[in-house]
Amino acid sequence: MTTKNKRTNQDLLNDPVSTTLKNMTIPMIFGMVLLMTFNLVDTFFVSLLGTQPLAAISFTFPITFTVISLSIGLGIGTSxxxxxxxxxxNTEDARNAATVALLITSIIVIVLSFAGYIFSDQIFTLLGAEPHLLPLIHDYMDLWFLGSVGLIGPMIGNAVLRASGxxxxxxxxMGSAGLINALLDPVFIFGFGPIPAxxxxxxxxxxxxxWAFGLAFITxxxxxxxxxxxxxxxxxSVVKKSAGQILQIGLPAAGANMLTPIAAAVMxxxxxxxxxxxxxxxxxxxxxxxxxxxxxxxxSMTLPPFISQNxxxxxxxxxxxxxxxxxxxVILWQVAIYAVxxxxxxxxxxxxxKEQSVADIITLFMWILPLGYGLQGIVILTNSSxxxxxxxxxxxxLSIIRLFIFYVPLAYVGSLFFGLTGLFVGALLGNLFMAVVSYYLFNKQFKNPETLSSAEV
Incomplete structure (x- = not known):
């Protein structure tokens, strides 16, 4: 394992900062565009089934994101x-850490998904799902839980590759897995030839x-x-040492990541x-x-390896x-995105x-919440850094403060007085307040560089 590869890797310690970050981020953007666009296609095809299936899959987002966030958090520790x-x-220690990371993440995700599978009814009822939606939720989540182990390879494997530049x-x-998902969606949802709907x-x-493809590919x-x-x-002895190092960062990072879908569940x-x-x-x-x-x-995936190596x-x-x-x-970019x-x-x-009531709420969402995406970006980059x-x-x-002191409480209070409009505005204000706090705290530590040396693992 080396820090530089002529074809694919950046020299994170010596190449110009802005150029290096750009060269690392652009490939990730292309991969994520494909992945997230195809996830949006997933939602589009389900929406063609009607409002109830769309509502059912919407209830699954906080839960699926919780498992994904756990994997991402452990990937952060790995990276x-x-x-x-x-x-x-120390290249051999890095190889040991990568191997151990795949093992411990597999065990943790399997345990969490099994618990979700067993207590599925209780979880989604707590989220507010009506009884008539539970069969639809089961149709999606039972299979999703059983296949979630396929998440491990792409999440952790990609973190290993990013760490090396x-x-x-x-x-x-990411792009290949997303493409496969998008191609198979209409086939399995609506049926094709001998394949039933x-x-x-x-x-x-x-x-x-x-996911199975991504696991095989990255392995x-x-x-x-x-x-x-x-x-x-x-x-x-090596497993114990590497696991301790990864979990020392990965578990708090996973906890922070999992707070986001928990907050989304509350919302x-x-x-x-x-x-x-x-x-x-x-x-x-x-x-x-x-x-x-x-x-x-x-x-948020390319900045941390740069920071960690340096x-x-x-x-x-x-x-x-x-x-x-x-x-x-990020601030300038998200202003442009809002306009688009x-x-x-x-x-x-x-x-x-498919219904005007749904369209009206989507429009309301689009006018308010995207105003804060740049502010939310500051919070995300600060946490990852x-x-x-x-x-x-x-x-x-910082994640606890953002979600449960600013974001959710302000959204809830806003909803009490102004309905859905107040909920969206409250969430926007929560991102504003937290962005100021995050930016100040991260830059404050550079006024006393000695504080950075206390972060040894």
Whole structure:
């Protein structure tokens, strides 16, 4: 495992900061555009089945995102440990960490998904799903839970590649899996030839198959093509050491990531009080948000390896420069995205809404919440940067403050006085307040660089 590969890897320690971040982020953007666009296609095909199936799949978003967020969080721990280790030049320790990361993440996700499968009715009833929607939810989630182990390879494998400076291969993995999902969706949902129409269950089957492909693809790249993981487990002392390092960052990072879907679950429960149309519209808006913020999400995956490697090498000035350059770009980019969303909002509502009540709520969502996506980007980049500096508890606390002191409470209070409009405005204000806090705290530590040395793992 090396920090530089002529074809795919960037030299994170020596190449110009802005150029390196751009070269790492662009491939990730392309991969995420394909992946998230095809996820949106998934929602579109389900919407053709009617408002109830769309509402049912909207209820699943917080739960599926919880499992995905756990995997992403453990991937953050994996990336931070490997990138810092590579920054110090310890390639064998990095390979050990990558191997152990795949093992422990598989175990944790299997346990969590099994619990979700067993307590599915209780979970979705708590979220506000009506009894008549539970069979539709089961059609989707039962298969999704059983196939969720397929998430592990792409999530952790891509984190390993990014840690070494390769964002090209992860983009191919994500894009290919997304394409497979999009191609299979209409076949399984509506039927084709000998394949029967499966409805919402077909959407879940398409997702599971795309994950299985991603797992096979990334395993081949890591184990055989790039030699970034061992084909057998290292000895117990190495497993214990690597697991401890990864979990020390990965568990708080996973906890912070899982707070987002938990907050989304609370928001969904609040929205459910306004009826199925509101839930369906909120689900569409959430998918639109994932597309609108894909550049931020891509940067949240490419900025941490850059920071971790330079942190390991002692290049603190490059860490500070990278963070501030990224924040400025994200603000300007999301302002432009907001303008585009306003222009195309009539097209979006006509594509996803079969009822006028759903269309009206989607339009309301589009006019208010995207105003705060740049602010939300600052929060996301700050959290990922603290994890990269091996300060996961700080990132976790910031997530708690954002979601349960600002975002959800302000949205709830707004809904009490002004309905759905107040809910969306309250969420926007929550992102504003938290962006100010996050930016201030991250830059404050550079006034006393000695505080950075306390983040050793």
């Amino acid at each position: 931070a440990v490997i990138a810092k280790t590579l920054g110090k030049g 390769d964002t090209h291969t992860p983009s191919i993995v 499966m409805g919402i269950q077909g959407a879940a089957l398409a997702t599971v198959i795309s 081949y790249v890591l184990a055989f093509q790039r030699k970034l993981i061992h084909l057998s487990l290292p000895e117990w 969904t429960a609040i929205v459910a009080g306004y009826g199925e149309s509101a839930v369906a519209a909120f689900g569409v808006g959430s998918r639109i948000e994932s597309i609108a913020c894909l550049v931020v999400l891509a940067m 942190f390991g090498a002692g290049n603190i000035d490059r860490v500070e420069q990278a963070f501030n350059v990224s924040v400025k770009f 969303l306003i222009l195309i909002s009539p097209l979006i509502t006509s594509a996803f809404a 603290f994890n990269a500096l091996h300060k996961p508890i700080v990132a976790l606390m």
